[in-house]
Structures are given as C-alpha cells and as structure tokens.
Amino acid sequence: MPKMNTNGQWKGIFSALTIALVLYVFSGVSTAQSGPTIEGCPIFPADNIWNTPVADLPLNPNSSAFINTIGPTLGLHPDFGSGTWNGGPIGIPYSVVEGSQPEVNISFDYADESDPGPYPIPPNALIEGGSQSAGDRHVLVLDRGNCILYELFSAYPQPDGSWQAGSGAYFDLHSNALRPSGWTSADAAGLPILPGLVRYDEVAAGEIRHALRFTAPQTSSDYVWPARHEASSLTGAQIPPMGQRFRLKAGFDVSRFSAPVRVILQAMKTYGLILADNGSAWYISGAPDTRWDNDMLVSGLAQVKGSDFEAVDVSSLMVDPDSGLAIQNASAGGNSNVGSGSAGGNSGSGGGGGGCFISILLGRGGD
Numbered sequence: 001m002p003k004m005n006t007n008g009q010w011k012g013i014f015s016a017l018t019i020a021l022v023l024y025v026f027s028g029v030s031t032a033q034s035g036p037t038i039e040g041c042p043i044f045p046a047d048n049i050w051n052t053p054v055a056d057l058p059l060n061p062n063s064s065a066f067i068n069t070i071g072p073t074l075g076l077h078p079d080f081g082s083g084t085w086n087g088g089p090i091g092i093p094y095s096v097v098e099g100s101q102p103e104v105n106i107s108f109d110y111a112d113e114s115d116p117g118p119y120p121i122p123p124n125a126l127i128e129g130g131s132q133s134a135g136d137r138h139v140l141v142l143d144r145g146n147c148i149l150y151e152l153f154s155a156y157p158q159p160d161g162s163w164q165a166g167s168g169a170y171f172d173l174h175s176n177a178l179r180p181s182g183w184t185s186a187d188a189a190g191l192p193i194l195p196g197l198v199r200y201d202e203v204a205a206g207e208i209r210h211a212l213r214f215t216a217p218q219t220s221s222d223y224v225w226p227a228r229h230e231a232s233s234l235t236g237a238q239i240p241p242m243g244q245r246f247r248l249k250a251g252f253d254v255s256r257f258s259a260p261v262r263v264i265l266q267a268m269k270t271y272g273l274i275l276a277d278n279g280s281a282w283y284i285s286g287a288p289d290t291r292w293d294n295d296m297l298v299s300g301l302a303q304v305k306g307s308d309f310e311a312v313d314v315s316s317l318m319v320d321p322d323s324g325l326a327i328q329n330a331s332a333g334g335n336s337n338v339g340s341g342s343a344g345g346n347s348g349s350g351g352g353g354g355g356c357f358i359s360i361l362l363g364r365g366g367d
Contacts, residue, residue: 034046034209035047035048035051035209035210036051036195036202036208036209036210038142038194038199039096039142039144040144040147041142041144041147041173042147042173042174043173043194043195043210044171044173044175044176044195044324045174045175045176045325047176047325047326047328048176048324048325048326049211049225049226049314049317049318049324049325049326050195050196050210050211050226050271050274050324051209051210051211051271052271052317052326052328053270053271054211054245054247054270054271054272054312054314055247055250055269055270057245057312057313057314057316057317058312058313058316059310059311059312059313060244060311060312060313061313062237062238062240062311063310063311063312065237065238066238066239066240066244066246066311067306067307067309067310067311068238069216069218069238069239069240070216070217070218070240070281070282070306071281071282071306072305072306072307073305073306073307074281074282074305074306075282075301075302075303075304075305075306076282076283076284076301076302076304076305077280077282077283077284077298077301077302078198078284078286078294078297078298078301079091079092079215079280079283079284079285079286080092080197080198080284080285080286080287080288080289080292080297081286081288081292081294081297081298082288082289082290082291082292082293082294083290083294084130086129086130086133087130087132087133088127088128088129088130088131088132088133089126089128089129089130089288090288090292090294091128091197091285091286091287091288091289092128092138092140092193092197092285092286092287092288093126093127093128093140093287093288094126094140094141094142094194094197094287095122095124095125095126095139095140095141095142096141096142096144097120097122097141097142097143097144097145098143098144098145099143099144099145099146100145101120101122101143102120103117103118103119103120104117104118104119104120104121104161104162104163105117105118105162105163106118106119106121106152106162106163106164106165106168107162107163107164107165108165108166108167108168109154109165109166109167110166110167110184113167113182113183113184113229114165114167114168114169114184115168115169115170117168119141119150119152119163119168119170120141120143120150121139121141121150121152121155121163122141123157123161125139125141125155125157126139126140127139127155136153136154137153137154137155137156138151138152138153138155138186138193139151139152139155139163139165139186140152140186140193140194142194147172147173147174148170148171148172148173149170149171149173149192149194150168150169150170151168151169151170151171151185151186151187151192151193151194152165152166152167152168152186153165153166153167153168153185153186153187154166154167155168165186167184167185167186168185168186169183169184169185169186169190169192171192176323176324176325177322177323177324178190178226178228178322178323178324179228179229180228181228181321181322182228182229183228183229184228184229184231185228185229187213187276187277188219188229188230188231188242188276188277188278189223189227189228189229189230189231189242189243189274189275189276189277190223190227190228190229190242191213191226191227191228191243191274191276193213193276193285195210196210196211196212196213196274196276196285197212197213197285197286197287198212198264198284198285198286198287199286199287199289200287200289200291200292202263203260203263203264204260204291206263207263207266207267208263208264208266208267208271209267209271210267210271211245211267211271211272211273211274212264212267212268212271212272212273212274212284212285213273213274213276213277213284213285214246214273214274214275214276214282214283214284214285215275215276215277215278215279215280215281215283215285216240216275216278216279216281216282217278217279217280217281218232218234218239218240218278219231219232219234219239219240219241219242219275219278220232220234220235220236220239220240220241220242221233221234221235222241222242223241223242223243224241224242224243224244224314224315225243225314225315225318225321226243226274226324227241227242227243227274227275227276229242230242231277231278232278240275240311241275242275242276243274243275243276244274244275244311245272245273245274245275245311245312245314246272246273246275246309246310246311246312247268247269247270247271247272247273247309247310247312248265248268248269248272248304248308248309249269249308249309249310250269252265252269252304252308254266254269257300257303258296258300260293260296260297261296261297261300261301264284264301265304268309272312273309281306282306284301314326
C-alpha cells in the first residue's frame with residue numbers, strides 16, 4: 001500500500017471531513033429517525049425540536065419549583081376524546097384540504113403578529129368546540145398538496161366566505177423555521193398546534209414520535225426556545241415559561257396501563273411535553289376521534305400525577321434561536337438561562353451549544 005504524506009494528506013482529509021460535518025449539521029439534513037407524518041406530509045423535519053427525544057437531557061434547575069407551581073398532586077387529563085361536550089367535539093380538530101382549495105380573506109385582531117391572508121380555509125372547516133363555541137375556537141387546516149399548515153385562533157366564518165380571527169399563522173411543514181421573535185401564532189406560545197396533538201392513528205400504530213402540547217394555569221412573562229411568545233405578566237423563578245419542556249420520569253412504570261395509554265405515556269418519557277398555552281393544569285391536547293375510549297383515557301391518565309414529571313433543559317439542542325432544528329444525540333450539557341423577550345429565551349446558552357460542537361470539529365480539522 002502506498003505511504004501517505006501525513007503532514008499534507010492527513011490535514012487535507014481532516015479539513016475536508018470538518019467542512020463536510022459542519023455543512024451536514026447546518027444543512028438541516030436529519031440525523032434522527034423518521035419523523036411523524038400526516039396525510040402524506042412530514043410534521044416538520046425529523047430533526048425538528050418537536051420530534052427530538054429528550055430522555056437523556058439534563059434537568060432544568062427550576063424543575064421542582066415548576067412542578068409545584070403547576071400542581072404536583074394533580075393528575076393528567078386528556079383534553080380530547082370521542083363524542084361531544086357542550087355541543088362540540090372533544091379536542092382540537094383539524095381539516096384537510098387539497099392544494100387547489102380556494103383561498104379566502106382573513107381579518108385579524110392582532111394583525112401585526114399574524115401571517116397575512118388569504119388562507120385556504122373551507123367554509124365548513126372544523127372549529128374547536130363547535131360552531132357555537134365561546135372558547136378558543138381554533139381552526140387548523142392542513143393543505144396536503146403543499147404540506148402547509150394554517151392555524152387560526154378565535155375564528156369566525158363570515159357571510160361572504162371570509163373569516164374573522166384573533167390571530168393566525170401558517171407553517172411550511174418541510175421547514176424548521178420558527179416565527180419571528182415575539183410573535184404569537186394561533187397558540188399563546190407562538191408555536192403550531194397540530195404537531196403537538198395526540199392523534200388516534202398514531203396511538204393505534206403503537207408509537208407517537210413527537211412531543212405533546214399541554215397547558216398550565218400560570219405561565220411566566222418569559223418564553224424559552226422553541227416558543228416565540230409569552231402570555232403573562234407573572235414573574236418568579238417558580239413559574240414555568242412558555243415553551244418549557246417536561247418529561248415523564250424514566251422510572252415511572254407504564255406497564256400497568258392499557259395499551260393506548262401506555263403509548264401516550266411512553267411518548268411523554270421519550271419526547272416529553274411542551275407548555276404551549278394558559279389553561280387547566282396538566283391538560284394534554286389531542287384531536288377528537290370517534291374511536292377514542294373516553295373512560296380509558298380519563299381514568300388512565302388521572303393516575304399520572306404532576307410529581308411524576310420533571311422539567312428538562314433543551315438548550316444544548318439549539319443550533320439557531322430562530323430555527324427549530326435540533327442537534328441530534330446531543331450531550332447532556334446545557335444551560336437554561338431564561339431571557340424575557342429574547343429570541344427564544346435561551347439565545348445566550350442554547351446557541352452556544354451548537355457553537356461548541358462546531359468548535360470541536362474545527363479544532364480537530366486543524367491537527
């Protein structure tokens with residue numbers, strides 16, 4: 001075998017590998033397993049923060065305080081199911097349209113933080129709580145032809161076919177892009193809603209491969225990555241910020257639960273929960289479906305208490321505060337500094353996680 005000039009050729013090889021690895025990390029190419037899909041569309045890339053496991057990440061230093069604020073003795077509650085409640089479906093429904101769906105005008109109360117219309121919202125779009133609801137009235141529409149998700153808050157259809165809404169946002173499901181810093185969405189945290197819903201088809205298939213959305217009565221005036229917006233004036237280290245990730249403790253025994261509940265709880269261990277809105281404590285969001293067994297869901301999840309959870313620090317996964325791209329298989333390092341009004345709350349520390357990773361690669365390449 002020919003001998004290699006170690007001073008020249010090895011340096012060249014390491015430099016080339018370094019450049020390749022750096023480009024790979026920032027290209028958005030997934031190092032994760034296959035991510036969740038819906039109607040033939042990805043629910044964001046596999047390496048999105050929604051779809052990234054958090055089982056091995058370190059605890060947030062304020063974990064115990066957060067749990068005590070939300071309610072350590074309170075059980076989980078499925079905010080979804082079959083049938084109706086007060087005349088509307090139980091959960092947050094979504095509608096699916098083709099790419100050819102006509103677009104209609106949307107008027108927003110918070111136009112300065114909403115993505116402008118028109119949106120392809122059909123006249124019969126499903127409304128959270130039903131057409132007579134006085135609640136949040138979320139409308140979620142998936143354009144499966146273009147894989148774009150449209151979401152509205154406080155949505156009311158108008159006689160001329162247009163819609164009036166409090167706020168609205170749309171998301172390219174092929175992209176890791178986040179909303180502008182400080183902007184709301186159809187959700188208080190400035191996040192999409194559909195990616196965090198428990199859906200029957202996933203449970204029936206035996207695995208949920210993404211984090212779940214949940215609510216808490218009190219949230220702080222801060223938000224952390226990947227959230228983009230806060231919805232409170234409360235301060236104090238004991239109050240969880242929007243975007244805070246929680247996970248079911250590794251030692252919690254899920255084997256005694258029914259198969260559907262076991263799938264949901266395993267997702268809470270692997271991918272965790274994301275605090276996305278103000279509401280009832282430990283209410284887990286999901287999509288309505290006639291196949292849900294309400295009694296099984298309610299009785300099963302009620303056995304899981306707030307004290308069975310812990311808050312985790314995801315800052316070591318962040319590559320860019322304006323992107324949902326998450327470093328896969330990150331080390332257990334991290335820093336959970338929270339900054340009010342920051343581009344994700346962790347911009348000083350989480351961005352450093354990606355920077356440290358790249359520095360190590362560059363250092364190797366210079367050997």
